[in-house]
Amino acid sequence: MYVAVKGGEQAIDAAHRWMAEERRGDPALPEITPAQISEQLGRAVDRVMAEGALYDRALAARAIRQAQGDLIEAAFLLRAYRATLPRLVDSEPVDTGAMRAKRRISAVFKDLPGGQRLGPTMDYTHRLLDPDATGPAAPEPAPPEPPPGEPAPAEPPPPAALPRVMAMLGADALIEPDGDPAPAAADLTTAPLGFPAPRPLRLQALARGDEGFLLALGYSTQRGYGNNHPFVGELRVGEVAVSLVPPELGFAIEIGEITLTECEMVNQFAGSRNVPAQFTRGYGLCFGHADRKAIAMALVDRAMRAGELGEDVTAPAQQVEFVLSHCDNIEATGFVEHLKLPHHVDFQSELETIRALRAAAGDDDATL
Amino acid sequence: MTSLTPGFASPLDAQACFRALLTAFGDPGRAVTLADGLAPPAGLSSAAAAVLLTLADATTPLAADLPAPALHWLGFHTGAPFTTPETAEFCLAGSAPPLSSLRQGSETAPEHGATLILDLPDLVSGRRCRLSGPGLAAPRETTLPLPASFLADWAEQRRQVPRGVDVLLCAGRRLLALPRSLAIEPA
Amino acid sequence: MNAPSPARPAWLGLLARAPRGAIEPLLAEAPALPGFIRLRGPEIGMSMVRGRAGGGGAAFNLGEMTIARCSIRDEDGFVGHGYVAGRDGALAELIARLDAALQNAARHASLHAAVLAPLAAAEATRRAADEARAAGTEVRFFTLATMR
Numbered sequence: 080m081y082v083a084v085k086g087g088e089q090a091i092d093a094a095h096r097w098m099a100e101e102r103r104g105d106p107a108l109p110e111i112t113p114a115q116i117s118e119q120l121g122r123a124v125d126r127v128m129a130e131g132a133l134y135d136r137a138l139a140a141r142a143i144r145q146a147q148g149d150l151i152e153a154a155f156l157l158r159a160y161r162a163t164l165p166r167l168v169d170s171e172p173v174d175t176g177a178m179r180a181k182r183r184i185s186a187v188f189k190d191l192p193g194g195q196r197l198g199p200t201m202d203y204t205h206r207l208l209d210p211d212a213t214g215p216a217a218p219e220p221a222p223p224e225p226p227p228g229e230p231a232p233a234e235p236p237p238p239a240a241l242p243r244v245m246a247m248l249g250a251d252a253l254i255e256p257d258g259d260p261a262p263a264a265a266d267l268t269t270a271p272l273g274f275p276a277p278r279p280l281r282l283q284a285l286a287r288g289d290e291g292f293l294l295a296l297g298y299s300t301q302r303g304y305g306n307n308h309p310f311v312g313e314l315r316v317g318e319v320a321v322s323l324v325p326p327e328l329g330f331a332i333e334i335g336e337i338t339l340t341e342c343e344m345v346n347q348f349a350g351s352r353n354v355p356a357q358f359t360r361g362y363g364l365c366f367g368h369a370d371r372k373a374i375a376m377a378l379v380d381r382a383m384r385a386g387e388l389g390e391d392v393t394a395p396a397q398q399v400e401f402v403l404s405h406c407d408n409i410e411a412t413g414f415v416e417h418l419k420l421p422h423h424v425d426f427q428s429e430l431e432t433i434r435a436l437r438a439a440a441g442d443d444d445a446t447l
Numbered sequence: 448m449t450s451l452t453p454g455f456a457s458p459l460d461a462q463a464c465f466r467a468l469l470t471a472f473g474d475p476g477r478a479v480t481l482a483d484g485l486a487p488p489a490g491l492s493s494a495a496a497a498v499l500l501t502l503a504d505a506t507t508p509l510a511a512d513l514p515a516p517a518l519h520w521l522g523f524h525t526g527a528p529f530t531t532p533e534t535a536e537f538c539l540a541g542s543a544p545p546l547s548s549l550r551q552g553s554e555t556a557p558e559h560g561a562t563l564i565l566d567l568p569d570l571v572s573g574r575r576c577r578l579s580g581p582g583l584a585a586p587r588e589t590t591l592p593l594p595a596s597f598l599a600d601w602a603e604q605r606r607q608v609p610r611g612v613d614v615l616l617c618a619g620r621r622l623l624a625l626p627r628s629l630a631i632e633p634a
Numbered sequence: 635m636n637a638p639s640p641a642r643p644a645w646l647g648l649l650a651r652a653p654r655g656a657i658e659p660l661l662a663e664a665p666a667l668p669g670f671i672r673l674r675g676p677e678i679g680m681s682m683v684r685g686r687a688g689g690g691g692a693a694f695n696l697g698e699m700t701i702a703r704c705s706i707r708d709e710d711g712f713v714g715h716g717y718v719a720g721r722d723g724a725l726a727e728l729i730a731r732l733d734a735a736l737q738n739a740a741r742h743a744s745l746h747a748a749v750l751a752p753l754a755a756a757e758a759t760r761r762a763a764d765e766a767r768a769a770g771t772e773v774r775f776f777t778l779a780t781m782r
Binding site: 134137175176181190260264266278280282320323330336364366 | 642643647650651678679680681682683684685686687688689690691692693694695696697698699700701705715718719720721764765767768769771772773774775
Binding site: 165166167168269326327 | 504505506522523526
């Protein structure tokens with residue numbers, strides 16, 4: 080239990096002042112602006128939006144600056160801010176099939192209708208720290224002419240919805256269908272998490288879950304703790320329109336576009352006497368450009384479907400209650416970090432108990 | 448063409464109304480007067496309109512017996528879905544329905560009990576009542592524009608605390624609160 | 635007052651997708667918008683963004699986004715609504731004013747020419763450039779066997 084403590088205001092004020100100075104750093108250097116963070120630390124902004132569960136680049140950038148780059152603290156600031164906003168009108172489910180994808184790759188098919196496009200990626204870099212101390216140089220301009228031998232794409236193809244890899248497999252019934260497009264599920268932000276948690280609720284928890292936690296759990300499934308033999312069927316990153324239906328209009332309107340990353344995982348097949356063998360699926364979708372998060376989410380989503388697919392539930396990633404209860408880093412950091420706050424009274428009671436036990440034991444010894 | 452008219456001019460108006468509601472619920476039976484400025488459609492008092500614009504939103508089903516323009520106005524400004532009195536979180540009426548017909552909440556979630564907003568011609572005519580309970584240092588005698596059946600309902604509802612209905616009486620720009628914790632007896 | 639082409643959802647979407655600061659300069663060249671009163675807002679709030687499991691299955695709540703909205707009635711008697719991602723209430727109000735004026739057949743054509751057409755053209759150019767850039771990273775991996 081906690082017992083309120085009093086006092087220390089002056090010390091706390093002084094600590095906050097120091098903190099503000101530390102945050103600002105050397106005043107001889109220009110102060111970093113949220114716009115710079117948004118533009119130049121885009122992946123940090125993406126992560127804070129995903130884990131803060133609020134899409135707003137400018138706010139996430141401000142939170143990162145205020146938190147001195149502590150991304151969990153920044154996500155916490157975003158969650159606290161969102162609690163002050165009314166929920167006006169909820170969106171229609173986004174159509175990721177109509178995504179204007181800048182990145183779209185498949186690990187299962189090399190010849191993909193619509194083509195594979197790498198988009199902006201570091202997948203093929205050498206991961207060598209840039210030796211230039213002033214930071215990565217300005218991007219090289221694109222070559223004016225394509226190298227000889229490779230035909231130039233004469234005209235950019237008209238933007239068309241890229242067909243899904245899953246649809247290609249689905250056409251031959253080689254993979255399980257999406258499932259019933261049921262209406263919107265329970266919402267973690269308005270009702271406490273309960274069990275058993277249906278898949279839509281699990282996906283919401285994963286989408287806002289800690290990237291590191293999901294990464295570790297996803298990795299654990301690959302190392303044999305609930306292996307489900309994954310292939311990235313398709314990974315896409317791009318702009319998706321968000322629509323909603325204002326009650327006063329009664330029809331859907333677009334309110335803007337957001338960047339999403341989607342991963343569709345093709346997993347180990349299942350079949351039975353009645354159902355022909357089919358691949359199964361895991362799904363990842365998150366705010367921003369976040370390959371790692373979307374892939375990890377898809378792995379964990381698939382692992383948590385073990386029970387539904389008749390697999391033994393033996394590994395941590397397959398245990399829905401374990402995963403969902405611990406994936407939120409705002410909740411986790413609150414409980415873990417509170418340990419540093421004053422626990423003087425509860426500790427005093429334990430101290431007294433242990434002294435009493437020892438005294439009693441000493442008395443017993445004395446009677447021997 | 449629609450005849451929609453404005454609601455609150457500023458979020459500060461909603462905050463001021465919320466503060467007035469806290470005062471009213473903290474001092475049961477005493478009428479508070481809300482600021483001028485809200486001009487709801489016919490059939491809806493300024494106080495009842497302000498209360499709903501302050502408290503109702505898309506997550507609070509609303510039941511209201513009103514002319515169509517007033518219903519449209521409330522729906523537009525609050526975003527609340529309309530429903531029947533039995534399932535409403537906020538129930539707006541000109542005379543009190545049986546309290547037991549409204550949402551009562553549960554032992555574990557008494558906050559799900561409905562709030563009944565009675566929109567009345569005035570707050571002064573009616574019967575002498577004696578109020579006592581939380582918020583009142585001493586019993587208060589006042590005149591409440593409520594029928595005898597309401598007092599019987601209220602006595603009945605008091606047997607099942609913490610479940611029950613909270614009541615707001617509104618007239619013009621004035622409102623007074625009868626929280627479910629209050630005892631109301633004929634004086 | 636049936637809205638001429640482009641239909642109302644199309645112009646509301648086009649205005650909401652326009653880059654920040656793109657609308658005002660176009661309006662400077664257009665006939666002035668009529669006076670108006672605010673009916674609701676401008677206010678900022680959130681919308682829960684929903685996805686679908688597997689892209690087409692059961693809907694789930696992905697996370698919220700900030701939105702701004704505003705509703706106005708202009709001097710011609712038209713009610714306009716503006717909804718836009720982000721927290722720019724002034725932009726939501728501007729969209730609402732344009733929405734109202736665009737419903738007025740007497741104003742539609744000139745506003746369409748001055749605002750909607752340039753925005754649509756700029757959007758098409760922007761999207762074609764994005765698409766060309768993405769196409770520039772299109773890749774063909776070679777394997778020893780053809781597979782499907």
